Amino acid sequence: MKKVLVVEDELKIARLVRDYLQQAGFAVVEAADGRTALSMAAAERPDMIVLDLGLPELDGLDVTRRLRAGSSVPIIMLTARSDEADKIVGLELGADDYIIKPFSPKELVARIRAVLRRADATLGGGEMIRAGPVSIDLPKRRVTIDGTDVELTATEFDLLITLARHPGRIYTRAQLLDSIHGVSFDSYERSVDAHVKNLRRKIEPDPTRPRLVLTVYGVGYKFADA
């Protein structure tokens, strides 16, 4: 699930946007002024930011500038004024899109989705995870062990990248369920075991004696470090 930071000082609009975005399936965090926005952006690491241009004190342009200094998080600008200077500066500064008030929530959601997908598409420039003999090509969802291809199901793949992203770090079954499903239903935690079993069958030389995906008795699983 994607997390959106909404920065808006007018309470009514903020609430409207929040409700609509949540209904559309986004996680929403909020800030009412520029300074809070910057710290929220750092703390929450949202997938994108919806930013009101007309904030008190530190306005939308200032916020954008400072964000861009250290991040390329997608930004959609909300503006009441339709005069061009703001728009242009906004685009030049790196806002990805903007919407003029009054806008419809539906349009906002459509734009957010478009911007997020564009961002996703750009990102995939060959991201790889390497851990021991395992290489994982994220955009292609391809896994090789010592150079030979391995076929994984979608779930097995998601499980593997969660573990392999931080070798040595221990994950509980609940956390692994989360990484597989996005949301954690209170489903049978031990279905994780089944996926670990299947995954081991495919990537372990000897599934009886795992060397990559290791059990941490009483806690969960981890990927082998070092």
Place this chain on the structure above:
Amino acid sequence: MKKVLVVEDELKIARLVRDYLQQAGFAVVEAADGRTALSMAAAERPDMIVLDLGLPELDGLDVTRRLRAGSSVPIIMLTARSDEADKIVGLELGADDYIIKPFSPKELVARIRAVLRRADATLGGGEMIRAGPVSIDLPKRRVTIDGTDVELTATEFDLLITLARHPGRIYTRAQLLDSIHGVSFDSYERSVDAHVKNLRRKIEPDPTRPRLVLTVYGVGYKFADA
């Protein structure tokens, strides 16, 4: 140097836009009505089109529709009306952006640059895509398999180039919908399947056993790599 086709029936505005664009380093060709616009678009192959919504006879929406039937040239819509229905319809039809009159030439230039940047990023700048037995001529929108021509609809073509541009890379149905329509509202994701089916019928030697456009179970589709 980028070539821009300006379609505007009001002479004063047309002249203003032309002068400003030329000063900004674009080559400009002009049309004063929809019919001329279509033939100019075909003859001049502009890098993008600035299109007035309120044209006599064949209006901006009609022109966009017809253009989109055989091309994905970026379009910016000029409109005097500001009600959102038009905006959304415009976007659904495949306009890449729109500007409400009165606008400043400066803003127009900024938007054109933004849209062109986006288009370049997507297109990768190349004129041809070659992937296995498939050759795709982007400007002519022509596809050949092992040298023999294949007739594709506009949608099938857009789908194919999206996939073929990065062989092996996996795209979700939502991403593919985006590449087909500029902005995707929540339409039925599985219409992508229908287009894939039709595409396979046309480009696969044996559509039952696809070798080019491959299904990634639980994720989406990809073009065959290696």
Place this chain on the structure above:
DNA sequence: CACCAGTGTGGAGAAGTTGTGAAGGCGGTG
């Protein structure tokens, strides 16, 4: 060295995903 919660299986049924034909709609064309 017994105990028992925690873990490793195999497999059956449930759940989800995709392929496909066919129907309906919309706009363009003659």
Place this chain on the structure above:
DNA sequence: CACCGCCTTCACAACTTCTCCACACTGGTG
């Protein structure tokens, strides 16, 4: 205004994967 091509949507079957269970086994603990 009937036709035609294209896109969307639906329904169903075929298929793949996931979940869940039962039972065996293991590793820690006193």
